[in-house]
Amino acid sequence: MTWTQQWAPTRRLAPSTWLTLAALPLMAALALTTADGPRSVPLIGALVVVAWLPLTLRSRHPWAVLVAVGALDTAGIAAAGHAHPPSTIVPVATILALGTVATRFSSNLVWAATASVIAVQLGAAVVQHPSGSDWLYLNWPILATVVGRLVKERKERIEAADLRAENAERTKVAEAERRVTAERVRIAHELHDVLAHHIALVNAQASVAQYLLERDPAAAAEALDGIAANSSAAMEELRATLGLLRDRDAEHDSDRRPPAPTLDQLDRLLATFTDAGLRLTCTRRGTPRPLTGPAEVALYRIVQEALTNATKHAPGAQVELTIEWTDHGVDLTVLNTPPTHGGALVDKGTGHGLVGIRERAAAAEGLATAGPSADGGFRVRAHLPLRGAPASGSVAPLPDTATP
Secondary structure, three states: OOHHHHHHHHHOOOHHHHHHHHHHHHHHHHHHOOOOOHHHHHHHHHHHHHHHHHHHHOOOOHHHHHHHHHHHHHHHHHHHOOOOOOOOOOOHHHHHHHHHHHOOOOHHHHHHHHHHHHHHHHHHHHHHOOOOOOOHHHHHHHHHHHHHHHHHHHHHHHHHHHHHHHHHHHHHHHHHHHHHHHHHHHHHHHHHHHHHHHHHHHHHHHHHHHHHOOOOHHHHHHHHHHHHHHHHHHHHHHHHHHHHHHOOOHHHOHHHOOOOOOHHHHHHHHHHHHHOOOEEEEEEEOOOOOEOHHHHHHHHHHHHHHHHHHHHHOOOOEEEEEEEEOOOEEEEEEEEOOOOOOOOOOOOOOOHHHHHHHHHHHHOOOEEEEEEOOOOOEEEEEEEEEOOOOOOOOOOOOOOOOOO
C-alpha cells in the first residue's frame, strides 16, 4: 500500500472533522500563554486534551458537547483570573460547539443557548477579573452563533435550489411523458377512425357485391370499385399516420402531419357511406358558424365514428343525421333504427369507438353521450361550442352501453 492510499481516507474527511483536528493545536497554543512556568505545562496539556476530546462527538451529540466544553472553558476562565497578571482565555471549544448547535437547530433555541453561554462565561470573567478585557466573552459566542446561522442558511438555500432544480427536471420529464402519451392517443384515434371507417365500408360493399354478383353484375362491379377506392384511401391515410411514428420530429412539427379534416369535407364523407349502401338522411338546421379547430375536427370524427358504428353493427338500418346550429354551438345527433335482420345490434364490439367520441368531444370542451334508443336502435349525441363561446352542456345524458 502506497502513502497516497494510506492517506486517502483522511482526504475524504468532512470539513467539520478537519476543523476539530485544527482546534487541538490552537487550544494548546492559547493555553500555554497562561502557563506560570515549565512545571505547569503538563497540567495545561492535560486540561487542553480533556476540553478537546468532547469536540470529536459534537456532530452526534451537539447539546451534550456544548454543556461539557462550556463548563470546562468556564473553569479555565475562572482559573485564569487568579493569574498575575490575569490572562484572557479564548474559549475555542465553546465557540466550535456553539457554532455546531447554530447550524442544526432553530434560531430561538440557538440564541437562548448563546445567551446562556454569555451569561456563564462573562459572569465568571467579571467575578475573577473585574478589570480585564471581559467583553470578549460577549463577542465570541455571538460571533460563533452568527457564523453558524450563516452556514445553516447557505446550506438551506443550496438545498432549496437543488430541490427546485429536481422538481423542475421532474416536471419537465412528466410534461414530456404527457406529450408523448397525448400524441400516442391522438395517433391511436386517427388509426381507429381511418381503419374502422374504411374497413366498415369495404365490408358493406363486399356484402353488396356478393349479393349482386349474379343478379346485377354492373352494380356488383360498382361495389367492387368502391372496395378498391376505400382500400386505397385506407392505405394512404394509414401510411401518413404511421409516418408520424417513424419520424421523431413529426410529432413536434404540425406542418408535417396529415391535414385535419374540416366541415367542408363532411358531404364527401357522407357520400362514402351512401355509396356503400347506408340508408342515410341528413338534416341541417340553423346557420353554420365558426368552430375552433379541435371542435371542427371533433364534429367530423364523431359523425364518421357514429356512421361507421351504424354500418358495422346495424346493417340495413335507417340512419338519421341531424346537425343543428345554435347561439352556443352545434348539436349533433346520429340515430339508427334496429338492424333489419334482427332486433338486437350486431357485433357489439369493444367500446373503443364510443370512448374516442367522448374524448374528442371533451378535448374540444364539448359533451358527448351514447346509448340505445326506445325502439331498439342506437343514438349518439354531441354538443360542441362555438369559437369563443363556453360549452353550454345542453346534451341530455344517456345511459352508456357496451356497444362499440
